[in-house]
Amino acid sequence: MSDDHQKGDAHTHDHPIDWREHGVKIIPGNSLDPNTAQTPGMNRAAAINRARAGAEKIWAGTVVIHANAKTGAHHHGDLESIIYVVKGRARMRWGERLEYVAEAGPGDFIFVPPYVPHQEINASPDEALECVLVRSGQEPVVVNLDIEPVEKPEGVLWKDPIHR
Numbered sequence: 001m002s003d004d005h006q007k008g009d010a011h012t013h014d015h016p017i018d019w020r021e022h023g024v025k026i027i028p029g030n031s032l033d034p035n036t037a038q039t040p041g042m043n044r045a046a047a048i049n050r051a052r053a054g055a056e057k058i059w060a061g062t063v064v065i066h067a068n069a070k071t072g073a074h075h076h077g078d079l080e081s082i083i084y085v086v087k088g089r090a091r092m093r094w095g096e097r098l099e100y101v102a103e104a105g106p107g108d109f110i111f112v113p114p115y116v117p118h119q120e121i122n123a124s125p126d127e128a129l130e131c132v133l134v135r136s137g138q139e140p141v142v143v144n145l146d147i148e149p150v151e152k153p154e155g156v157l158w159k160d161p162i163h164r
Contacts (some may be wrong), residue, residue: 083132
């Protein structure tokens with residue numbers, strides 16, 4: 001590490017970094033971007049991405065899944081996903097035949113590793129499922145799989161704004 005960095009001075013090619021422009025960004029919850037492809041049964045909004053915050057390596061947003069919605073089997077390539085359940089009950093199925101199942105409620109985190117075949121389900125017949133989603137990249141990777149799901153999808157794909 002250079003002496004400049006040890007002292008806390010940040011310079012790139014002898015020019016100081018404009019921390020006002022390239023520093024911390026606050027994205028108010030009431031200003032998320034709903035201008036994304038929408039799917040019947042759910043509402044999505046982007047919070048942190050390249051365009052809104054200058055993020056390069058992660059993406060974050062919200063997903064609201066209507067009661068009883070189920071996705072088809074899919075994976076997200078080499079992306080890692082973290083889902084934080086704010087309200088409602090999420091049921092996750094995963095595996096070669098979606099043979100594994102677990103549920104998560106408010107305050108729980110769900111980690112989906114790269115290439116894991118999975119299906120997201122709103123486990124409640126009458127309450128919306130509200131989640132925060134964080135992905136390890138911004139590329140819209142979604143690979144739909146030809147797996148006969150244990151719980152039949154209802155034509156509602158649970159995708160965030162970068163996975164149209």
